[in-house]
Amino acid sequence: MKNTVEIRWHGRGGQGAKSAALMLADAAFMTGKHVQGFPEYGPERMGAPITAYNRISEDPIRVHSNIYDPDYVVVVDETLLESVDVTAGLNPEGAIVINTTKSVDEVKPFLKDYKGSVYTLDAREISEKCLGRYFPNSPMLAAIAAISKVMTKEDFFREMEGSYRHKFAKKPEVVEGNLAALRMAYEEVE
Amino acid sequence: MAIRERLSGNEAISYAIKQVNPDVMPAFPITPSTEIPQYVANYIANGEMDTDFIPVESEHSSMSATVGASAAGARALTATSSCGLALMWEELYVAASNRLPLALCLVNRALSGPININCDHSDSMGARDTGFIQIYAENNQEAYDNFIQAYRISEHKDVRLPIMICQDGFITSHAVENIELLEDDKVKNFVGEYNPENYLLNAKQPMSVGPYAVSNYYMETKMAQNTAMQNAKQVILEVGKEFGEMSGRNYGFFEEYRLEDADYAFVIIGSAAGTSKDAVDKLREQGMKVGLLKLRVFRPFPDIEIAKALSNCKAVAIMDRCEGFRSKGGPLGAEVKAALYDYAKDVTAFNLIYGLGGRDFTVESAEEIFKELAAYVEEGKAFEEYRYVGLRGESYSIARTSKGVTSDVNADRA
Numbered sequence: 381m382k383n384t385v386e387i388r389w390h391g392r393g394g395q396g397a398k399s400a401a402l403m404l405a406d407a408a409f410m411t412g413k414h415v416q417g418f419p420e421y422g423p424e425r426m427g428a429p430i431t432a433y434n435r436i437s438e439d440p441i442r443v444h445s446n447i448y449d450p451d452y453v454v455v456v457d458e459t460l461l462e463s464v465d466v467t468a469g470l471n472p473e474g475a476i477v478i479n480t481t482k483s484v485d486e487v488k489p490f491l492k493d494y495k496g497s498v499y500t501l502d503a504r505e506i507s508e509k510c511l512g513r514y515f516p517n518s519p520m521l522a523a524i525a526a527i528s529k530v531m532t533k534e535d536f537f538r539e540m541e542g543s544y545r546h547k548f549a550k551k552p553e554v555v556e557g558n559l560a561a562l563r564m565a566y567e568e569v570e
Numbered sequence: 571m572a573i574r575e576r577l578s579g580n581e582a583i584s585y586a587i588k589q590v591n592p593d594v595m596p597a598f599p600i601t602p603s604t605e606i607p608q609y610v611a612n613y614i615a616n617g618e619m620d621t622d623f624i625p626v627e628s629e630h631s632s633m634s635a636t637v638g639a640s641a642a643g644a645r646a647l648t649a650t651s652s653c654g655l656a657l658m659w660e661e662l663y664v665a666a667s668n669r670l671p672l673a674l675c676l677v678n679r680a681l682s683g684p685i686n687i688n689c690d691h692s693d694s695m696g697a698r699d700t701g702f703i704q705i706y707a708e709n710n711q712e713a714y715d716n717f718i719q720a721y722r723i724s725e726h727k728d729v730r731l732p733i734m735i736c737q738d739g740f741i742t743s744h745a746v747e748n749i750e751l752l753e754d755d756k757v758k759n760f761v762g763e764y765n766p767e768n769y770l771l772n773a774k775q776p777m778s779v780g781p782y783a784v785s786n787y788y789m790e791t792k793m794a795q796n797t798a799m800q801n802a803k804q805v806i807l808e809v810g811k812e813f814g815e816m817s818g819r820n821y822g823f824f825e826e827y828r829l830e831d832a833d834y835a836f837v838i839i840g841s842a843a844g845t846s847k848d849a850v851d852k853l854r855e856q857g858m859k860v861g862l863l864k865l866r867v868f869r870p871f872p873d874i875e876i877a878k879a880l881s882n883c884k885a886v887a888i889m890d891r892c893e894g895f896r897s898k899g900g901p902l903g904a905e906v907k908a909a910l911y912d913y914a915k916d917v918t919a920f921n922l923i924y925g926l927g928g929r930d931f932t933v934e935s936a937e938e939i940f941k942e943l944a945a946y947v948e949e950g951k952a953f954e955e956y957r958y959v960g961l962r963g964e965s966y967s968i969a970r971t972s973k974g975v976t977s978d979v980n981a982d983r984a
Binding site: 416 | 576687688708709738740741742744745746747748841842844845847848928930931932933
């Protein structure tokens, strides 16, 4: 079923990897796609490694297992590179994007000869610049949208703006910061 | 026009609850069903529905309060999972034997121990003999649709039994997926008002609920419950058909997926049926005649219908997401095999256990099992039955060929 794009998120509890997966599902849904966004739960606690998943397809999605052979991987926390096999099953024609201050060459030793594209992004810098605080999920969401092209740039920004305005209806002051973080991250990996 | 949305299973069933707007909902939180009372409480706080919400101190109390509200004449419901259902045990029987048509939204989760929050069916399967109707869902859409049909079935004058609407914990309850919702007025018209014939708050006709029954009367009440459960079969079909006319989505006792000409089939419940459908399609492309029966209604148990649907299969794998500790598989296996023994003796059936405590079940696992069924029939290879699918280490199993049980596989390996 390869008209389905499969994405795996690696993060730590509390960083918003699950929320980012759900927001990506939301945005893709709004562009007319069939979507799945779901977390894999272990014992829930702040800082523990967590995994979240997306399937995005033109057709209804019936499979309800985790994703073992993703097209794309997002690593929201670079400290996971040492303990989690983040490229396991990753499609060599796909890509991985990692939140880190390191260069692509510096992270490659952690990626087990992965043949596909490797992107790095300093989500902390972007987040702190645009939001004044460290929320890595918005920059990483923009990065995977740009890399995976599961929707057009115009669609992505239109839907994310709508989503943020809805989500932060009581805190409208954070909408612009989040959108700026998305734009900066999107353009950096584009 | 249907409303195109994306919701998790818990959001979907909460939305259905809002649209049905029952009278009373007592609840106590437990993962993964906690979101249901949470969403409903939000709807109530926002003035979108006017159900009386009762926060209680335990599941023993939530089912007791639901029983009390239902006996008083209210349309009542609660939600729970796993150990929460276990703590309701006593009241489940009270609800059923008093013929109270309340609803229980169950989000299936493993029972302790070890403590585990993920999906299997051991909670609801353990409650299979309580007298509740049990209906299961493959995805968020079916959970939503099943709840909208729930009171039409449970409150029917020929039935009057409590109903359990089940969905898979996390896999369905916490996964956001596309869904088609119905308009509020359509749902309200379909479900209708509840007008109980007998109820405690009817001052004109005083009655007693839950009295003592001496031995001379107790068995008759059980027979009456059983008759009601049998009657539920016809009602479930009628309600499912009427729901289909309204929504375009038809429901019966089970779904037959590419089963009509299938040589090899699964009998399976819940979200893993969707995963198995992908396996069926892949193997069909390779020319294998495979299919599956996804059981929706486990109580009442549609034994003749299942046996008939499987009667042309050469071999069947009955997939249990629950251990029965009879060393011969789980409860679904026992009941389907009993049905085949009575009505379709020629069908070979194996029972496998998968997915306990949330163990992932994949398309590849399903494909392998179908291929093993074919190898058993076409090449005379032994099939290891009663085994656990996807286990770390060795699984207890017994190998069977068409000539009979050959050996204990583990003894061979040793």
